[in-house]
Amino acid sequence: xxxxxxxxxxxxxxxxxxxxxxxxxxxxxxxxxxxxxxxxxxxxxxxxxxxxxxxxxxxxxxxxxxxxxxxxxxxxxxxxxxxxxxxxxxxxxxxxxxxxxxxxxxxxxxxxxxxxxxxxxxxxxxxxxxxxxxxxxxxxxxxxxxxxxxxxxxxxxxxxxxxxxxxxxxxxxxxxxxxxxxxxxxxxxxxxxxxxxxxxxxxxxxxxxxxxxxxxxxxxxxxxxxxxxxxxxxxxxxxxxxxxxxxxxxxxxxxxxxxxxxxxxxxxxxxxxxxxxxxxxxxxxxxxxxxxxxxxxxxxxxxxxxxxxxxxxxxxxxxxxxxxxxxxxxxxxxxxxxxxxxxxxxxxxxxxxxxxxxxxxxxxxxxxxxxxxxxxxxxxxxxxxxxxxxxxxxxx
Numbered sequence: 518x519x520x521x522x523x524x525x526x527x528x529x530x531x532x533x534x535x536x537x538x539x540x541x542x543x544x545x546x547x548x549x550x551x552x553x554x555x556x557x558x559x560x561x562x563x564x565x566x567x568x569x570x571x572x573x574x575x576x577x578x579x580x581x582x583x584x585x586x587x588x589x590x591x592x593x594x595x596x597x598x599x600x601x602x603x604x605x606x607x608x609x610x611x612x613x614x615x616x617x618x619x620x621x622x623x624x625x626x627x628x629x630x631x632x633x634x635x636x637x638x639x640x641x642x643x644x645x646x647x648x649x650x651x652x653x654x655x656x657x658x659x660x661x662x663x664x665x666x667x668x669x670x671x672x673x674x675x676x677x678x679x680x681x682x683x684x685x686x687x688x689x690x691x692x693x694x695x696x697x698x699x700x701x702x703x704x705x706x707x708x709x710x711x712x713x714x715x716x717x718x719x720x721x722x723x724x725x726x727x728x729x730x731x732x733x734x735x736x737x738x739x740x741x742x743x744x745x746x747x748x749x750x751x752x753x754x755x756x757x758x759x760x761x762x763x764x765x766x767x768x769x770x771x772x773x774x775x776x777x778x779x780x781x782x783x784x785x786x787x788x789x790x791x792x793x794x795x796x797x798x799x800x801x802x803x804x805x806x807x808x809x810x811x812x813x814x815x816x817x818x819x820x821x822x823x824x825x826x827x828x829x830x831x832x833x834x835x836x837x838x839x840x841x842x843x844x845x846x847x848x849x850x851x852x853x854x855x856x857x858x859x860x861x862x863x864x865x866x867x868x869x870x871x872x873x874x875x876x877x878x879x880x881x882x883x884x885x886x887x888x889x890x891x892x893x894x895x896x897x898x899x900x901x902x903x904x905x906x907x908x909x910x911x912x913x
Contacts (some may be wrong), residue, residue, distance in 0.1 A: 521901040522551035524637040527625070527653060529646045533558045534596045537749065538801050539830055540663055540696065540716050541642055547897040549593040555634055556590065558598045560621060564605035587628055597628050607645060608666075609675050614682065618648035625653065638904065644679055647686035657908055658690040661714070662700055665826040691907055694900065697828040697849045712903060715849070717896035718833025720889050723805050725839035725881070730806040736772060739794055742812040742874055745772030747804055748831055750795075755819040755845060756783035761863045762815075762870065763790035769870075774799055774807055808838045813873050816844035817866075832857075837888035839881040841873035856884050 526548060530541045534556055545554045587597040599621060607614040628634065639655040644666060650658045667679040684707060687693060693711040695701050701713050736743065744762070746754075750773055763771045771793045777784070787793050799807060808814065814835040818824050828849045835842050842857040843866060844850050850859050858869035 519905070520551070521548070521905055524552045525634050526552050526554050526638040526640060527634075527636045527655070528554060528556045529639070529641040529643070529649065530557055531559050531643050533598075534590050534594075540661075543717065543719070543893045544640075544897055544900070545594060546591075547893060548901070549591060552593065553634070554594045555587070555628070555632075555636070556594055556596045557621075557625070558596060560599050560603050560617065561601040562603045562605040562607070562617075563601060566601050587632060595632060595634075597625075599624055608679055608682075609672065611678055611681065614645055614678070615648055618646070622649060622652055625649075629653075637908075641686065641690070644682035644686050647682045647689065650686060650689040657692070657904065659692045659694060659904070660686050660690045661694040661696075662704070663696045663716075665700060665703065665823060668822045668826075692903060697826055698852075699826045699848045703826065714896065714900060715828045715891070716830045716833070717891055717893035718837050718888050720833070720837045720892040720894075723808060723834045723837035723888070725809065725837070725885060730809045732810045733803065733806055735796055736807060736810045739770045739772065741770065743770045743772050743810060744813045744815055744870055745774060745807070745811040746815050746817060746831075747774040747799070747807055748829075749778060750775050751778040752780075753818050753824050753827070754779065755817050756786055758817050758819075758845065758863055758866060759793065760786050760790060762817075762867055763787075763793045765867060766870075767792055770794060772796060772807075772811065774804070804834075805838070808835060808840065811840055812877055813870055814838070814840045814842045815866075815870070816842065816847070816850075818845050818847055820845055820847065833888045833891045836884045836891075839885050841877055841880070842884075843869045843873060853887070856880065856887055 528541060528545050532539070532541065534542065545556055548554060587595045590596050603617040603620060604613045607617045629636070636653050636655045637657065639650060639653055639658045640661060641650070641659065642661050642663060667676045667683065687704065687707045693704070693708045694714040695704060695711050696715055698713055701711050704711050756779055759771060763769070769792060773793065774796045776798045777795055816829050816831065818827070818829065825848055827847065829847065832850070836856065844857055844859055845866065846859050846861045850857065858873065860866040860869050
């Protein structure tokens with residue numbers, strides 16, 4: 518086999534197809550050019566119906582589509598939205614997880630039969646899928662770790678269950694992709710052959726010389742210099758850092774783009790600064806225009822036991838725009854310190870922004886070149902080459 522083509526690939530995702538659009542969708546989109554993809558959206562429990570009614574009703578149409586007729590996202594991507602019939606707390610109990618995976622297995626077999634799908638590759642993105650590995654008659658299985666889920670929350674029981682499930686899935690699969698070098702170090706005892714596969718960037722959409730973007734109206738009316746972040750505003754974001762940047766530099770405009778999931782206390786802190794602007798969620802197709810309207814891109818991640826394992830999906834997109842980037846000291850970003858500012862203190866972060874504002878063009882060509890070398894197209898080719906090599910071996 519010289520090319521990854523003509524295969525049926527099952528993607529067990531942790532999110533819906535259309536949001537948030539990240540590594541899973543970028544990889545499957547590109548593989549779908551010459552393969553058929555069955556994208557399994559996140560499995561919602563019965564509890565979700567009552568706890569998040571708006572989420573349930575917003576996806577109700579997809580549930581019905583997925584239950585009775587999996588729908589096509591494009592020519593070669595079929596999306597299945599499992600109905601919310603699963604038991605809650607499957608990451609807190611091995612028994613509940615096993616029960617839920619049996620339900621999902623039955624649903625998947627029905628879908629396979631309905632659409633004539635014969636999976637060659639199983640590509641899982643969460644440890645909860647351990648029970649399904651080897652149960653779908655796949656020729657090759659992949660675990661793709663993009664977070665350290667066991668420390669995402671403080672529950673000890675959840676941590677224990679996820680560690681057991683991850684140990685199981687790491688032992689079962691043929692290939693392990695991990696998005697950060699820190700994750701590779703952490704999993705090295707269980708899988709010393711784990712492959713570092715960082716996220717890529719959609720270079721064609723974000724490249725500063727590819728398009729001339731009109732400045733969106735809501736950001737155009739905000740005075741420069743504009744220092745901003747585009748992404749999910751959640752517990753990973755250091756609100757204290759953002760507040761310090763804004764309060765010490767009232768003439769700067771701090772732009773935050775994305776769904777606001779910060780705590781009440783964090784929002785109260787940020788509301789004290791009149792130069793912080795929340796622009797809300799934006800369609801992914803509009804994000805490049807907002808990035809190009811910024812003077813400086815920031816990656817203001819809080820450093821803790823969860824975030825130290827992440828590799829920001831936004832890195833290569835911001836690099837493609839050519840904008841200067843100032844980040845907190847995420848371990849995996851140290852390797853890019855010749856291209857971006859990696860800062861360990863609030864003072865260093867602010868000073869890096871000040872220095873970048875004096876000459877935003879400095880290093881632009883180098884940043885753009887690095888982004889082009891790390892596009893999603895190139896990243897998926899790297900993954901495909903590894904898969905082809907593994908499939909070519911007689912024992913797989």
